[in-house]
Amino acid sequence: MSAILPHDIRQAHARIRDHVRRTPVLSSSRLSAMAGAELFFKCENFQTTGAFKARGATNAVLMLTDDEARRGVATHSSGNHAAALAWAARRRGIAATVVMPRTASPVKIAAVESYGGRILFCEPNHKAREEAADRVVRETGATLVHPYNDPRVIAGQGTVALELFEDVQGLDLVVCPVGGGGLLAGTSVIVRSQPTPVRVFAGEPEGAADASLSLTSGIRQPVEHPSSIADGLLAYIGDLTFPIIKENVEAIATVSDQEIIAAVRRLFGVMKIAVEPSGAVAYAAVAGGKLPVAGKRVGIILSGGNLDLERVLG
Amino acid sequence: MSAILPHDIRQAHARIRDHVRRTPVLSSSRLSAMAGAELFFKCENFQTTGAFKARGATNAVLMLTDDEARRGVATHSSGNHAAALAWAARRRGIAATVVMPRTASPVKIAAVESYGGRILFCEPNHKAREEAADRVVRETGATLVHPYNDPRVIAGQGTVALELFEDVQGLDLVVCPVGGGGLLAGTSVIVRSQPTPVRVFAGEPEGAADASLSLTSGIRQPVEHPSSIADGLLAYIGDLTFPIIKENVEAIATVSDQEIIAAVRRLFGVMKIAVEPSGAVAYAAVAGGKLPVAGKRVGIILSGGNLDLERVLG
Numbered sequence: 001m002s003a004i005l006p007h008d009i010r011q012a013h014a015r016i017r018d019h020v021r022r023t024p025v026l027s028s029s030r031l032s033a034m035a036g037a038e039l040f041f042k043c044e045n046f047q048t049t050g051a052f053k054a055r056g057a058t059n060a061v062l063m064l065t066d067d068e069a070r071r072g073v074a075t076h077s078s079g080n081h082a083a084a085l086a087w088a089a090r091r092r093g094i095a096a097t098v099v100m101p102r103t104a105s106p107v108k109i110a111a112v113e114s115y116g117g118r119i120l121f122c123e124p125n126h127k128a129r130e131e132a133a134d135r136v137v138r139e140t141g142a143t144l145v146h147p148y149n150d151p152r153v154i155a156g157q158g159t160v161a162l163e164l165f166e167d168v169q170g171l172d173l174v175v176c177p178v179g180g181g182g183l184l185a186g187t188s189v190i191v192r193s194q195p196t197p198v199r200v201f202a203g204e205p206e207g208a209a210d211a212s213l214s215l216t217s218g219i220r221q222p223v224e225h226p227s228s229i230a231d232g233l234l235a236y237i238g239d240l241t242f243p244i245i246k247e248n249v250e251a252i253a254t255v256s257d258q259e260i261i262a263a264v265r266r267l268f269g270v271m272k273i274a275v276e277p278s279g280a281v282a283y284a285a286v287a288g289g290k291l292p293v294a295g296k297r298v299g300i301i302l303s304g305g306n307l308d309l310e311r312v313l314g
Numbered sequence: 315m316s317a318i319l320p321h322d323i324r325q326a327h328a329r330i331r332d333h334v335r336r337t338p339v340l341s342s343s344r345l346s347a348m349a350g351a352e353l354f355f356k357c358e359n360f361q362t363t364g365a366f367k368a369r370g371a372t373n374a375v376l377m378l379t380d381d382e383a384r385r386g387v388a389t390h391s392s393g394n395h396a397a398a399l400a401w402a403a404r405r406r407g408i409a410a411t412v413v414m415p416r417t418a419s420p421v422k423i424a425a426v427e428s429y430g431g432r433i434l435f436c437e438p439n440h441k442a443r444e445e446a447a448d449r450v451v452r453e454t455g456a457t458l459v460h461p462y463n464d465p466r467v468i469a470g471q472g473t474v475a476l477e478l479f480e481d482v483q484g485l486d487l488v489v490c491p492v493g494g495g496g497l498l499a500g501t502s503v504i505v506r507s508q509p510t511p512v513r514v515f516a517g518e519p520e521g522a523a524d525a526s527l528s529l530t531s532g533i534r535q536p537v538e539h540p541s542s543i544a545d546g547l548l549a550y551i552g553d554l555t556f557p558i559i560k561e562n563v564e565a566i567a568t569v570s571d572q573e574i575i576a577a578v579r580r581l582f583g584v585m586k587i588a589v590e591p592s593g594a595v596a597y598a599a600v601a602g603g604k605l606p607v608a609g610k611r612v613g614i615i616l617s618g619g620n621l622d623l624e625r626v627l628g
Contacts, residue, residue: 024338026360045586046340107583269421272359272619274586305586 045305158186472500
């Protein structure tokens, strides 16, 4: 049985709904025709702070006791979770310290600063990030809000799918991006709790395909030097998120950076919306013909919109 | 009295509403805070064909008799009206011939082609455009659907404001871009028909400020060599649109190309939406502090989203 229940996600939704944005579900007859399916895009690129991460971070911050809250929160993140936690912390009037890789996108660094978060830069690898965050927790007594391996965060991220099913009837399958697995785990719990069977798939960058490898082999498998233009999806699948994903998710399709960029450009050119590379990975998997969507009603999560224009064009 | 009545616009809405998209009104707490006003963006960048032009073109095409329809339609346009007319004609199963300046944006040329329109290229000046279109009309018997100086088109464009007032209560003022004046004329008729007083302003590129000059002097005044990154707003204010604008519009603020590009980038960076330079001119006027918006509820029309990424960044 999952560590996260649909009930936890519904409670999270009640807790955060007045704080975050209910994002629209958009569709495009042109993109649907190209995919040979009916596509419904859940636009978390329009979410406060520019990504779904505001949901999990807000849920975690609101669940702190007053005593915990007084000592602040800390995390490590390539950017969107960092910005979201800084934003959620400021709304509660508490301090947030975030450890970011020094290679993080300038847009994301600027966002954390704009929300008043304190930034500590570290080397761009998993170990350096976790160690630096642990040090902050030891020194300040802050509560660590992990970007994905945290039940409060997973429950918050699951609210995306909750709204998607409220707004669109009769979905046959749902496609979600996967990095550390917080969004996918929460999504999969909601998908599998629907009264009728709905299939759940994910998209993952080829250069950071640890979740795909892990799902195939059944055992968590790191990728040594993950690399992709989808900078939000380089994290290693969590030991809390993986069992949930393994139980619920049918398959994870991998996509190349070229396919991701093509998806970003098409969402921009046709739908007139900004979606960052990490946020376009689920659509890239559909557009690349890698999932059994033909003739189906397909929910696609566009997870974030913090796009560096120059980076995608360069 | 206006040549266009609110009643004409309501009839146009009833005629076109099943054909075009009801676009959303979006807001951003960050952009509102920056402007010191409550901003409501009517997102015609999400309209079918990527711009509000689908409304006027559809209204004109649907008003043709069967006999007229058989001989097709023709127009001249820098692009968005051309694409819209080709699209509307194809929906009715009739031919569309469009005269485009050979300097038109490649995105817009591709759009006309994708909707099956026949394109004739001409020199990029007003006289060459009108002459080429007149020739097509003489040779084919097609009905000319002028991009703005046509009551059917003006009535169609006015439906944007109709929806804006349905969706947002208590607006104090409305800001609209102006080129040839079709959208502004239709908008102004709806604004002035509201039960409570609402002010109507426009934004215009500095390099093509004929509408601003004309409104100030009270007499239509062409600008010799209009030039701006807002390629949809280079047209000369019409002899049909100008009297309506003169009667209803309080002032037209001019904005530099630099201010327009800053507006496009900010709408993209903060709101995650693609708005083309011409479509961002009304917001540029507000963001540039050129209109009396402080503390007010302000409706801003974002008129199109057919953005050449490279051109804005270059």
